[in-house]
Amino acid sequence: MILILQDIELNDTSIGLKEGNSFDVWIVENNEFLAIDNNNVKRTIRYKIIDKFNFTEHKQEILEYRLSSVTNEDELTMSDIFMHGGFIEKIK
Numbered sequence: 001m002i003l004i005l006q007d008i009e010l011n012d013t014s015i016g017l018k019e020g021n022s023f024d025v026w027i028v029e030n031n032e033f034l035a036i037d038n039n040n041v042k043r044t045i046r047y048k049i050i051d052k053f054n055f056t057e058h059k060q061e062i063l064e065y066r067l068s069s070v071t072n073e074d075e076l077t078m079s080d081i082f083m084h085g086g087f088i089e090k091i092k
Contacts, residue, residue: 001026001034004079010035011085012045027078033088046091053087062087 005025023035023045030048037043055076062084063070081087 001028004033004077005082007038008083010045012090014090025079025082031078032091033078033082047082047088048091049081050087050089053081058087 003024004027005023007022008025009021010023022038024038026034026036028034032049033047035045035047059076060070062076062080063074065084066080067074
């Protein structure tokens with residue numbers, strides 16, 4: 001597991017989150033993400049990149065979500081994909 005984000009608030013209304021809940025996000029095998037609650041709730045949520053995601057095709061859109069000006073040198077990271085949220089889904 002590799003830690004990619006720390007102390008972020010998830011925008012996922014389907015899991016009943018309260019304001020102020022913070023999570024650390026880890027990348028695990030098979031392009032899956034593991035979000036672990038930091039608020040002593042012992043809640044873990046798994047996400048994965050959607051099956052038809054194409055890094056090259058969606059790079060510009062995701063980087064524009066994070067950056068005001070995108071250049072050819074900007075690299076797309078797993079944390080960018082997770083924070084964008086449009087190309088991940090919760091694993092039940």
